[in-house]
Amino acid sequence: MTIILNQTRQERSKENLISFIRTTSPSGLTIACAESDQGVMANGGRLGSRWAAKSILSQLVKMAAPKDCPYIYRESICQQDQSLFVARSNQSERLRALLAQSQKLVHLGGGHDHVYSLMQAINRPLLVINIDAHLDTRADAWSHSGNPFREFSQTTKLDFKLFQIGIHPFANSLSTQQALASGEMHILSRKACDHEGEVRAFWNKILSSLGDDTILLFSIDADALAVENLKAVSAPNHNGLSLEFLHRQMNFYKQLCEERSQPQIWGLYEFNPLYDDVSGTSARVASGLIYEMLLVD
DSSP states (O other), rough: OOOOOOOOOOHHHTTGGGEEEEESSOOOOHHHHHHHHHHHHHTTSSSGGGGGHHHHHHTTSSOOOTTTTOOOEEEEETTSSSOHHHHHHHHHHHHHHHHHSSHHHHESSSSSSHHHHHHHHHHOEEEEEEOOOSSSOOSSOOOOOOOOHHHHHHHSSSEEEEEEEOOOOOOOOOGGGGGOOEEEEEEEEEEEGGOHHHHHHHHHHHHHHHOOOOOOEEEGGGGGGGOOOOOBSSSOOOTTTTTTHHHHHHHHHHHHHHHTTEEEEEEEEEEEEGSTTTOOOOHHHHHHHHHHHHHHO
């Protein structure tokens, strides 16, 4: 190996992901950015997640690119100035096109309301693995970040199964725990996540629920993570999941996608950079998750 002692900053940057992320010519790896937090505020949450993509990607581009790094396509598919309903329709259409071209896609919010557009875009029998402290199945009459799964269950005509991991009983009212209009909802509580046997049994239930044509979606609400790991959210989690636990679930999902020859479809939502520290610690954690999603097999 040649030893380089006079490398310039510009030359060094060519070894970072900033040289491999582009906004033209979609590729097999995609980051679709939903830059709106209207749904969060409609749910009574704090504004700020509209800037999540900018904050997280500013850390991602600094990371070293792996050997033979593929290009990553980035596109903003939703902006704050669009109405909630116009944004939802436009997103679904654009996500459907991007999914057709992607082996791995990350939908980066924004509030968790955006997952509705991703589920709608898939347009196949669907099994969602949702890592979250909240069920996001509120029974409110209006659309927001707290009810995308219940609303989807009311509109989809396809098979729908929802597996929730990390749920806090104290953070979910009884009405949110009601049966969905269609499909199934299964819950693994935060407490149960500490017991490997219960986690394994839950994944076995996921496996037994898969049809031949089912598509798997892995959604992460950032407030599922323990506040000491990621604090930049609207609702910090004082007893959240560890990064180690999350990485294990992500690896299970990757293995399933490989076995089923389906694209990896990820959602990451509810990050709020206004509550990060000056070092961007939470943004670094979130960017590390995206690196794992797109560049680690």
